Amino acid sequence: MCCLSTNETTSKSGQLIQRVRFGGSRTPAINLLVDLQRDLGLSYLFISHNLAVVEHISHRIAVMYLGRIVEYADKTTLFMRPGHPYTEALLSAVPVPDPAIKRRKTVLEGDVPSPANPPPGCRFHTRCPYVKERCRTETPLLREIAPGQHAACHFSESVMAGFARPAAGVISPSSPSSTSA
Numbered sequence: 001m002c003c004l005s006t007n008e009t010t011s012k013s014g015q016l017i018q019r020v021r022f023g024g025s026r027t028p029a030i031n032l033l034v035d036l037q038r039d040l041g042l043s044y045l046f047i048s049h050n051l052a053v054v055e056h057i058s059h060r061i062a063v064m065y066l067g068r069i070v071e072y073a074d075k076t077t078l079f080m081r082p083g084h085p086y087t088e089a090l091l092s093a094v095p096v097p098d099p100a101i102k103r104r105k106t107v108l109e110g111d112v113p114s115p116a117n118p119p120p121g122c123r124f125h126t127r128c129p130y131v132k133e134r135c136r137t138e139t140p141l142l143r144e145i146a147p148g149q150h151a152a153c154h155f156s157e158s159v160m161a162g163f164a165r166p167a168a169g170v171i172s173p174s175s176p177s178s179t180s181a
């Protein structure tokens with residue numbers, strides 16, 4: 001297994017796919033990693049906050065918030081039907097390469113709390129558009145919400161029911177109360 005952290009290389013420049021010199025030709029770096037993965041049977045632990053690149057290279061995805069895994073699923077399931085509000089918000093920020101397609105964006109309010117002093121109950125409750133009273137006191141466990149899909153949210157079923165991704169492959173969250181900063 002190989003551990004790759006790509007926060008700088010995939011998102012700082014704003015480019016989805018970085019290019020590198022390889023064998024005398026310009027080859028997209030991420031595609032090179034995918035080729036090596038396929039040809040050599042490699043496994044990567046790929047760490048990034050660029051979800052477009054994560055979707056391109058990953059088979060299974062774990063989403064973390066304040067140092068905890070809040071959702072874990074195969075790529076298709078996670079992108080098509082996220083079960084955690086934080087995943088939903090992240091997906092709503094993925095660029096859509098088609099100006100004709102409109103998409104509502106979920107912008108989370110507030111700052112990320114300190115991991116050294118996390119909020120009680122659900123760590124995401126101070127920013128969650130789905131928050132209810134129970135969330136402020138009861139820590140949600142990571143549980144199986146669908147075959148192979150795990151999420152740490154008391155109300156994952158509602159989150160999944162409110163999210164739809166059009167056939168065109170465009171992410172389109174329809175959360176009950178999207179927020180704006």
Ligand code: SF4
Nearest residue numbers: 122125128135153154
């Ligand atoms: S448990 Fe509550 S606050 Fe936490 S993610 Fe779910 S709905 Fe939001």
